[in-house]
């Protein structure tokens with residue numbers, strides 16, 4: 288095709304598409320009196336100019352703001368001295384967020400004929416492949432809005448479900464699977480948090496560490512499942528005997544539990560530990576391997592005011608040492624770190 292013809296067809300198309308995108312009503316003057324074509328997403332055959340003008344005005348009224356036409360492909364044809372054709376593929380981006388039309392490919396065929404000294408559109412076939420448009424709609428706006436609403440509702444539901452799943456996952460990752468109390472990871476976080484809080488407030492922090500006595504024997508005699516049930520019963524007891532909302536009961540590992548007592552001094556921690564000893568005894572779970580004949584535990588208690596000179600683990604070390612002394616002393620008793628034994 289001679290370049291001059293190519294430029295002519297190109298500029299006819301570009302003028303048309305600019306008027307269409309900018310909602311310029313001068314577009315109407317481009318139509319031939321002898322016009323026929325297909326309109327919008329409804330694929331209606333229009334064979335008189337007046338009807339086409341009505342449809343164009345409806346189109347502009349439905350979306351008065353500028354559209355963005357994203358061209359995908361374009362073919363220019365020089366059919367005769369006075370007839371040229373353009374075929375274009377593009378996405379139409381409406382001036383509001385929507386995910387349907389923007390992804391569909393619109394097809395446009397324009398046939399221009401030279402009438403006197405002006406090129407007029409004798410045929411136009413724009414197809415927005417939908418069939419979704421309602422009566423008197425060029426764009427399927429009712430449907431698009433409805434689908435957007437449905438999508439938003441779906442996203443909200445999914446977001447909610449995701450948040451709930453995350454919450455459950457978070458809870459699971461902080462919980463000991465067998466006993467349902469906090470796990471070691473959760474305890475480590477709580478200890479570090481409460482240690483920092485104690486550093487700021489100067490309040491004391493206490494830890495009770497508890498280890499079931501001769502639990503290996505319990506397992507060997509009663510079986511591992513009975514051992515599990517025993518640990519579960521003890522965890523329930525501990526969880527119920529927490530005194531304040533801030534107290535944390537956790538499984539430290541194996542048959543060892545801890546209770547972290549924020550803002551609690553030595554005297555109160557000892558009282559609490561003694562209370563635990565009594566409660567465990569009153570559970571009266573049979574245990575043939577210990578002198579008492581029932582499940583007992585040994586407890587180590589540590590109490591201190593957090594200091595910048597020590598890491599939080601210092602509290603655990605202290606409680607662990609006290610617990611070791613309780614075991615050495617014959618079990619079923621409590622020792623306080625760096626303090627004489629109490630029963």
Ligand SMILES: Nc1nc2c(ncn2[C@@H]2O[C@H](COP(=O)(O)OP(=O)(O)OP(=O)(O)O)[C@@H](O)[C@H]2O)c(=O)[nH]1
Nearest residue numbers: 498499500501502503504506511512514515541542
């Ligand atoms: N059933 C069961 N047993 C566990 C679990 N975790 C640890 N144990 C058992 O706990 C027992 C701990 O035994 P040891 O560390 O020897 O201590 P112990 O027999 O309790 O003796 P002392 O601590 O000295 O009183 C082992 O037999 C472990 O198998 C568990 O989740 N379920």
